[in-house]
Amino acid sequence: MLEPFEDAPVAVREVLAEWRRTGTAEPPATASTSTGTDATDEPDEAGGEESVSTSLDDLASELYLETDFLEQIVNLLDDKRQVIFTGVPGTGKTYVARKVARWFTGSADRVRLVQFHPSYSYEDFVQGYRPTPTAGFELVDGPLVELADAARNNPTAKYVLVIDEINRANVARVFGELYFLLEYRDEPARLQYGRTPFTMPGNLYIIGTMNTADRSIALLDAALRRRFAFVDFDPEVPPVSELLGKYLAREQPAMTWLADIVARANATIDNEHAKIGPSHFLRSDLTPAMVERIWEHIVAPTIREHYYGRAEPSATVLDSFRTTAPDGHSDDLDDAD
Numbered sequence: 001m002l003e004p005f006e007d008a009p010v011a012v013r014e015v016l017a018e019w020r021r022t023g024t025a026e027p028p029a030t031a032s033t034s035t036g037t038d039a040t041d042e043p044d045e046a047g048g049e050e051s052v053s054t055s056l057d058d059l060a061s062e063l064y065l066e067t068d069f070l071e072q073i074v075n076l077l078d079d080k081r082q083v084i085f086t087g088v089p090g091t092g093k094t095y096v097a098r099k100v101a102r103w104f105t106g107s108a109d110r111v112r113l114v115q116f117h118p119s120y121s122y123e124d125f126v127q128g129y130r131p132t133p134t135a136g137f138e139l140v141d142g143p144l145v146e147l148a149d150a151a152r153n154n155p156t157a158k159y160v161l162v163i164d165e166i167n168r169a170n171v172a173r174v175f176g177e178l179y180f181l182l183e184y185r186d187e188p189a190r191l192q193y194g195r196t197p198f199t200m201p202g203n204l205y206i207i208g209t210m211n212t213a214d215r216s217i218a219l220l221d222a223a224l225r226r227r228f229a230f231v232d233f234d235p236e237v238p239p240v241s242e243l244l245g246k247y248l249a250r251e252q253p254a255m256t257w258l259a260d261i262v263a264r265a266n267a268t269i270d271n272e273h274a275k276i277g278p279s280h281f282l283r284s285d286l287t288p289a290m291v292e293r294i295w296e297h298i299v300a301p302t303i304r305e306h307y308y309g310r311a312e313p314s315a316t317v318l319d320s321f322r323t324t325a326p327d328g329h330s331d332d333l334d335d336a337d
Contacts, residue, residue, distance in 0.1 A: 059103050063096055064246040066239040073100055076229040077205050082182055084166060084208040087233030089302075090277020091240055093209040094164050096233075101160035101207055112147050113162040116169035122176045127193050139193055144178070151204040159204045166208035171224055182206075182227045213273045213302075235275045236266055244278035252286050274306040 056074070060067040076083050085093040101111040114125070122128065126144050129137040141149070144161065151159040172179070177189045181200040188197030208228065233240050245259035258281060266275045280294050 056103070059099065063092075063099060064243045064250075065096070069239045070100065073231055074104060076231065077104060077207070080229040081185070081202070081204075082206045082208075082228045084210050084228045084230050085233055086210045086212050086230055087240070088213045088235065088273055088275050088277055089211055090279040091233035091235055092243070092277070092279045092282075093211075093233050094162075095279070097162050097164075097207045097209055101162050101205075104205070105158045105160050107157075110150075110157060110159045111162060112143050112160075113164060114143050115164040116166050116171075116174065118168060118170075120169040120174055122174050122192065125174050126176060126178070127191055129193065145191075145198075148198075148201055148204055151201040152199075155201065155203055157203065159201075161204065161206050163206060163208040165211060167210045172221060175224070179223055179227070233277075234272070235277050236263075236272075240278065244281060247278070247282055248286075251284060255286055255288075255291075258286075258291060269303070269306075271306060274303065276303075 056070055057067050060070050063070070073083060085097055087093055098111065098113065102108045105111055123142070125142045127139065127141050130140045132138050147159055147161050151157075175182075176192055177198075178200070180187075180189050181198070185200045185202055188199045190196070191198050206228075235241055241263070244262060245256065248256045248259055259278075262276055262278070262281070269275055276299055280298055281291065283290065
């Protein structure tokens with residue numbers, strides 16, 4: 001017979017075992033379905049395991065980044081409470097955001113991830129009315145209010161809301177009263193659908209990610225920018241520019257030449273928003289054949305789109321990938337163009 005709730009905390013499993021054995025213990029129906037301490041505090045979509053990093057140095061090593069870089073992010077969170085990671089696709093913004101959030105809170109159970117998109121609304125994020133099975137409506141809290149309540153009920157712990165692709169939604173409409181609450185956390189404001197004053201607890205932090213390559217939605221209004229600190233993940237500036245080389249040296253030492261080829265291609269691209277991020281190639285099973293597929297079917301289409309109508313510069317960038325690789329590895333790659 002399979003053990004029910006095998007992923008539940010030890011204390012919950014012990015109570016269940018006692019209840020089944022004697023019938024005298026009360027089955028923890030609510031607690032058994034949650035790995036956290038608060039029903040409103042949901043883990044992010046990556047799972048509810050605890051962070052394994054015990055120091056910032058450990059986390060930096062795990063992420064192939066510099067400790068000083070992560071320390072700067074942590075200091076910004078402590079000071080500003082709201083940070084946005086900016087950069088082109090493939091620079092690891094979301095991955096780092098989730099890892100930093102888990103380290104910062106000490107538990108994945110106090111991290112919540114949401115992704116913005118063009119149809120995302122205030123009612124989805126903060127609070128709004130939803131239809132009920134009885135043809136009525138009920139007021140339902142969104143992830144922001146849920147996590148704020150959890151943080152308020154546990155003031156000695158830190159909570160982080162990770163907002164992926166924050167600039168893909170109409171941020172001014174989605175945030176609503178948060179424009180005020182993010183800056184004046186000690187002062188209450190009444191939410192659009194609320195009847196009681198609402199405050200943003202000081203132990204609730206926000207990490208957003210923003211794709212700067214999407215130029216149609218890349219700009220945020222000045223009022224929101226003033227409330228966030230920004231950290232740039234630039235594939236040509238350390239430590240992000242060194243990430244691929246560090247990863248290959250540790251995990252794929254026979255493929256270290258790839259970092260030089262990607263750097264050479266980036267140096268040829270004339271737009272900072274079209275650079276090639278290292279995350280495309282962070283694969284434990286990476287081979288020259290896989291590099292070829294990634295380049296041809298993921299990287300090259302984006303470059304061709306960037307240079308649309310300009311065949312010559314597009315060909316120059318694509319050909320730069322074929323420049324002789326270190327240690328005679330150019331024969332490992334076929335023509336990707």
